[in-house]
Amino acid sequence: MIDAIKKQRTNIKGWRFGSLPLLLFLLFIVAYLFDFFGFLQPPPKPDETWTRIQTERVLRIGIDPSSPPFIVDDGTGKLSGFDVALANELAKTWGVNVQYVYTGYDGLYDALNAKQFDLILSALPYNPTKTQDVFFSHAYFNGGPVLLVRGDDTTTRGLENLQGKTIAVELGSNGDAAARKWQKRYALNLKQFNTAHEALRALQRGETNAAIVDPITFIDFQRAEADTGVLNWRSVGKPLADENYIIAVRRDSATLLKEINTVLDALRREGKLEEMQKENF
Secondary structure, eight states: OOHHHHHHHHHHHOOTTTTTHHHHHHHHHHHHHHHHTTTSSOOOOOHHHHHHHHHEEEEEEEEEEHHHHHEOOOOOSESSSHHHHHHHHHHHHHTOOOEEOOGGGGGHHHHHHHSSSSEEEEEEEOGGGGTTTEOOOSSSHHHHHHEEETOOOOOOOOOGGTTTEEEETTTTTTHHHHHHHHHHTTTTTTEESSSHHHHHHHHHSSSEEEEOOOHHHHHHHHHHHTTOOOOOOEEEEEEESOOOOEEEEETOOOOHHHHHHHHHHHHHHHTTTHHHHHHHH
């Protein structure tokens, strides 16, 4: 009996204390890492929308073709604009063709969820009230109000340089709201007009020192006034508020959303989004 006890003690001494717990701990860590990085799970399957696009080689896009300079039909079925250029970039990257589905602007979300097309790309601003119904892509354009001065104004770098001076705004517009936000801080003298075009004409005539309007309205004004001796203009700084334009997909199209964001991020990184804006605006 004594010899058996001594033999058992010898065996216990031969086993290093903590080896088994340490081994189990290491196995747990390895299993956790494999699970965390997805090694133990198959990659998620592409969603049905993305699978259909890849199978049929057709991307269906819902549009309201009356939103220049983003998208416009010339009356013969030929489309042009910033959104069309962006759609072409998506199709080129994915190696598919584009099929446009004309829909009234107010019906775009319902038609998307009814699966009449795969995504909305039609001068669509981000709408937080729709986040329960659709997924939104990264922003590809900021249509927030911008500060404009005449081309011969070489000193204004921001609102801080306009203290006590007069700024033209459209009554009730986003530009009006942005200006009011900073009015007290910089002692801005706001002059309100019924339309953004009237505000810009006041700046053109030298009646105000600056104007705050949304960039799309400014583009329309430049086109409308191109033959009337419009002075050179200068946009100062970044938009004073965000009004991001995005692409919308159904909530069952997570793979498609990921692929869209990958393209948008690459276009922004390479400077192509800015080039496309200059070409179309």
